[in-house]
Amino acid sequence: MSAGRIAVVGGSIAGCAAALAAARAGAGEVVVYERAAGGLQDRGVGLAVHDRRYAELEAAGYLDPAIPWVRLTSRPWIVRDAGSRAGRRVGALPFGFRSYNWGSLWSELRARVPSSVAYERGTAVERVVPGPDGAVLQLAGGREERFDLVVGADGYRSAVRAATRAATVPRYSGYVAWRGALPEADLPGPAEAWARDEAATVAFPGGHMIVYRIPGPGGTGTSANWVFYCVPDDPAHTLSLEAAAGLPPSRVPDGLTAQHRAVVDAHFPPYWQELVRRTPKDATYVQPVHDLCVPRYGEGRLVLVGDAAAVARPHSGSGAVKALQDATVLEHCLASAGSWAGAVAAYDAARAPAGRAIVDLGRRLGRAQVQATPAWAALDQGALEDWWRQAADGGRDFGGRSLGERGGEPRR
Numbered sequence: 189m190s191a192g193r194i195a196v197v198g199g200s201i202a203g204c205a206a207a208l209a210a211a212r213a214g215a216g217e218v219v220v221y222e223r224a225a226g227g228l229q230d231r232g233v234g235l236a237v238h239d240r241r242y243a244e245l246e247a248a249g250y251l252d253p254a255i256p257w258v259r260l261t262s263r264p265w266i267v268r269d270a271g272s273r274a275g276r277r278v279g280a281l282p283f284g285f286r287s288y289n290w291g292s293l294w295s296e297l298r299a300r301v302p303s304s305v306a307y308e309r310g311t312a313v314e315r316v317v318p319g320p321d322g323a324v325l326q327l328a329g330g331r332e333e334r335f336d337l338v339v340g341a342d343g344y345r346s347a348v349r350a351a352t353r354a355a356t357v358p359r360y361s362g363y364v365a366w367r368g369a370l371p372e373a374d375l376p377g378p379a380e381a382w383a384r385d386e387a388a389t390v391a392f393p394g395g396h397m398i399v400y401r402i403p404g405p406g407g408t409g410t411s412a413n414w415v416f417y418c419v420p421d422d423p424a425h426t427l428s429l430e431a432a433a434g435l436p437p438s439r440v441p442d443g444l445t446a447q448h449r450a451v452v453d454a455h456f457p458p459y460w461q462e463l464v465r466r467t468p469k470d471a472t473y474v475q476p477v478h479d480l481c482v483p484r485y486g487e488g489r490l491v492l493v494g495d496a497a498a499v500a501r502p503h504s505g506s507g508a509v510k511a512l513q514d515a516t517v518l519e520h521c522l523a524s525a526g527s528w529a530g531a532v533a534a535y536d537a538a539r540a541p542a543g544r545a546i547v548d549l550g551r552r553l554g555r556a557q558v559q560a561t562p563a564w565a566a567l568d569q570g571a572l573e574d575w576w577r578q579a580a581d582g583g584r585d586f587g588g589r590s591l592g593e594r595g596g597e598p599r600r
């Protein structure tokens with residue numbers, strides 16, 4: 189296997205991590221094909237990594253302590269209250285996460301990919317043709333390349349996944365996420381309304397908005413990163429899969445924009461209303477929430493990593509973690525198995541159950557926090573903790589499953 193050729197389709201977070209994994213495992217040649225022609229550092233907004241998952245991924249060599257981050261510790265749940273500008277806190281849950289700027293995380297991973305790996309930007313894989321001892325990639329422009337192993341890191345609409353027998357497709361959950369980022373300097377006052385280490389959650393009937401600070405672009409300053417979930421009240425606003433990577437405000441249906449404004453006006457305490465209203469329109473976008481989970485992470489000479497294999501709803505706090513864990517385990521399987529078939533089977537056995545578990549958790553949390561919300565204002569600290577234990581199935585997998593226990597053993 190050490191002389192083998194490995195292709196990685198997609199050069200985002202999962203793709204860079206998988207290329208690193210393949211190179212570390214000793215592949216003879218590794219080529220990444222990324223459809224986007226430019227750098228990806230401007231994509232996305234913020235993401236959060238659970239402290240325990242961070243520790244595992246740093247030990248495995250997939251996260252670097254030098255990437256700028258913000259410490260989060262607590263998640264207060266807030267409802268509108270006539271007497272309070274910042275709202276009434278019904279209770280708070282522990283929230284031991286580090287928050288990152290998506291672009292900084294990707295840039296650091298990209299820089300870690302060794303120079304021996306060829307990273308071809310602006311190269312789309314049009315079709316994957318699996319064979320008994322490898323796979324052929326058909327690239328834009330008519331070029332064809334044969335590889336011993338193909339890693340699908342090509343996201344929710346994966347061409348590699350489409351070449352597998354199951355060819356699973358993402359399913360719309362029935363609700364959307366609005367995302368926005370407001371620079372710290374533009375936050376409304378007073379400063380004490382919201383502590384630096386809090387992931388504040390404004391709860392309303394039929395949804396919630398979580399907001400936490402993230403490092404600014406390039407690690408300079410901080411911004412308030414917010415994600416607002418609600419079920420569109422008009423079925424005509426069901427957004428297509430085309431929109432899954434994010435719709436800019438100009439393409440969001442007017443009725444959906446009006447619904448967002450109406451919920452903020454009716455249910456948000458004044459401080460949080462202002463925070464949303466001050467966010468520049470061009471710093472927001474809408475993402476329909478999807479579920480996806482393949483029955484198998486590996487088939488023949490194809491393996492899937494990151495969102496190509498499983499897309500869990502963002503409430504599980506595990507999208508980037510899951511992608512990095514997949515790469516960690518892939519490295520272990522490639523380095524320790526005696527054959528390609530053995531490596532693919534070991535990877536599938538380790539990661540398919542972890543993917544299923546986290547997608548299930550995302551669905552449970554989506555139901556509890558968006559699709560069938562409790563009477564938030566009637567909760568107190570004890571009732572909030574009970575509700576969360578039930579919603580999160582004990583909370584054990586929140587932020588991603590442990591690598592060591594059930595997700596596959598990392599190499600170091």
Ligand SMILES: Cc1cc2nc3c(=O)[nH]c(=O)nc-3n(C[C@H](O)[C@H](O)[C@H](O)COP(=O)(O)OP(=O)(O)OC[C@H]3O[C@@H](n4cnc5c(N)ncnc54)[C@H](O)[C@@H]3O)c2cc1C
Binds near residue numbers: 222347
């Ligand atoms: C805008 C955005 C915001 C997000 N916010 C969060 C968050 O707050 N928290 C969190 O945990 N997760 C978040 N995620 C999800 C998280 O980033 C992903 O779960 C994680 O990074 C793994 O992504 P991936 O690399 O598998 O897929 P992607 O990031 O979708 O990357 C797939 C890559 O494959 C490339 N590609 C696709 N098809 C082809 C092809 N045929 N040929 C060549 N290249 C191809 C694409 O151009 C893309 O670069 C967000 C994702 C996006 C897109």
